[in-house]
Amino acid sequence: MTHHTRSADAEPRSRAVPAIPDPRAGDSPPDGVPLPEQALPEGAAPSPGQGLPWARVRAQGRPEDWARAVDRGQGRDQGRGQGVALEGGAEPGGGLVRFAVSSHTLRALASTEPSAEGTRLVRDVRRSKRLLLLRAVLDAAPGAEAAERWALLEEAERQDPEAVRDVLHYPATGVWAEETLRRLHASQGPPPDLAHLGALAVAAALRAGIGFKATLRPVGGRLALPTLGLLRPDRPGPLALTERSWDSCATLPLHALPGGRTALDDLDPYRAPPAAHPAPVRPARRLTPKGHKRWDTQWSGALTLLERYDSARADEIGRLLRTVVPLGGGTRSSGATLPAAAGSVLARAQAPPALAATLVHEVQHGKLAALADVLTLHTADRTPRLWAPWRSDPRPLEGLLHGAYAHLALAGYWQRAALYGARGAWAQHARVRAQVAAVLPVLRAQPQLTVTGREFVDGMAAAERTMDELPPPGDQHATARRALERERRAWCEAHPELAAFVQV
Incomplete structure (x- = not known):
């Protein structure tokens, strides 16, 4: 069985682009900018796993198609599950294609276990969605300056496509674009930061090694260049830039974490939503060299544990995680994921075992967010009425699904760690698995699940049952279930009006 996204409406829609909901952190990512029923112009779709030819996408995209790509209607949940295609045929009369997700890929993703096809789908969805969003910004931007910046991006792309792709698909670029x-x-509020498009173009040109001239205005005495870091000019005012600027100006490079391409981003102004937006977590300020060294040590330790206990998840994290953003003080959360910043995780500095678990947990949110961009898993609203054992507050169906998915992966990780003799891992596995097992029947019983969503939850349940093959020693699982039942009763007493939603 293959799950296709829904066909496009035959009638053209208005070109007006409504406001996009605020991105927020937590285990219930909001709808970011959903993908459209139709998205990629015919001929612009790459082969699976390949990047998108930037100039071709710009040249072949018809304005009315790209307007439909970001048209969300009136409601937050309207349009969920619509997507684009990197495989499958063209739409009849539409000239555009759609994603096709096979049942095999859906089940592989539902299990949370890393797979080549699942990773490829997540990365391709993210890339397609980002290009749609950037094209919408270009179409809506007034004046000729944005077109000039875009032209510099295209010139850099012709010289070094990989470098430009990294800049455009950098996680913080998504936050800026949204x-x-x-x-x-918006009819009121602060003006758009279109100058940042110039910073993207300059960063791409510098990385591609092409000659160029551009003038940008630093903010607060600093000019952020995505994927590179900060330029710190010696005088205020507009800054004339050329291909030699990174070598001739005072710079503060982005900190590269050991062992791969993941960066520790404590510099980009868009590494998290602007301060004007309410969010349960905030990024830390720029770290000191001592702070960077601490992160290097903890990151290296976490990678060592991941590679030892679960090498497949270590590889998946390396492929899907581009940046880690340090969390600021005063937050109780160990980690968070922002749908707008696809490929990034906000995380608190913590001991390697805890950091490894945080990375496993948060990467799952990003995977599920990408899948939900192309498949409708449920039609529920955001009313919080369901019990989530890992939180004290009621959760909407979307939040419970995300939490259960991330904790299912965590249960599998702790089981593998326990088999390698990690101290306390069996207790962690038993506790987390009991939590997931308690909510899977509740998820399965929700009438708002679509057929695809039910198949996805069934795949999660099948993955949870396979853990019976390697149970924890003694009665640890039974002990965890009894403790969880006491927590459930206490929660129902605290929320008597919602007790009916806890039982299946």
């Missing part, structure tokens, strides 16, 4: 599109179509 915020900019929101401001472009």
Whole structure:
């Protein structure tokens, strides 16, 4: 069985682009900018796993198609599950294609276990969605300056496509693009930061090694260049830039974490939503060299544990995680994921075993967010009424699904760690698995699940049952279930009006 996204409406829609909802952190990522029923122009779709030819996408995208790509209607949940295609045929009369997700890929993703096809789907969805969003910004931006910046991006792309792709698909670029599109179509509020498009173009040109001239205005005495770091000019005012600027100016490079391409981003102004947006977590300020060294040590230790206990998940994290953003003080959360910043995780500095578990947990949120961009898993609203054992507050169906998915992966990770003799891992596995097992029947019973969503939850349940093959020693699992039942009763007493939603 193959799960296709829904066909496009035959009638053209308005070109107006409504405001995009605020991105927020937590285990219930909000709808970011959903993908459209139709998205990629015919001929612009790459082969699976390949990047998108930037100039071709710009040249072949028809304005009305790209307007439909970000048209969300009136409600937050309208349009969920619509997607684009990197495989499958063209739409009849539409000239555009759609994603096709096979049952095999859906089941592989539902299990949370890493797979080549699942990773490829997540990365391709993220890339397609980002290009749609950037094109929408370009179409909505007034004046000729944005087109000039875009032309510099295209010139850099012709010289070094990989470098430009990394800049455009950098996680913070997504936060900027969503915020900019929101401001472009808002009737009031702060103006859009279109100057940052120039910073993207300059960063791409510097990395591609092409000659160029551009003038940008630093903010607060610093000019952020995504994937590179900060330029710190010696005088205020507009800054004339050339291909030699990174070597001739004072710079503060982005900190590369050991052992791969993941960066510790404590510099980019869009590494998290602007301060004007309410969010349960905030990024830390720029770290000191001592702070960077501490992160290097903890990151290296976490990678060592991941590679020892679960090498497949270590590889998946390396492929899907581009940046880690340090969390600021005053937050109780160990980690968070922002849908707008696909490929990034906010995390607190913590001991390697805890950091490894945080990475496993948060990467799952990003995977599920990508899948939900192309498949409708449920039609529920955001009313919080369901019990989530890992939280004290009621959760909507979306939040419970995300939490159960991330904890299912965590249960599998702790089981593997326990088999390698990690101290306390069996107790962690028993506790987390009991939590997941308690909510899976509740998820399965929700009438708002679509057929695809039910198949996805069934795949999660099948993965949870396979853990019976390697149970914890003694009665640890039974002990964890009894403790969880006491917590459930206490929660129902504290929320008597919601007790009916806890039982299946």
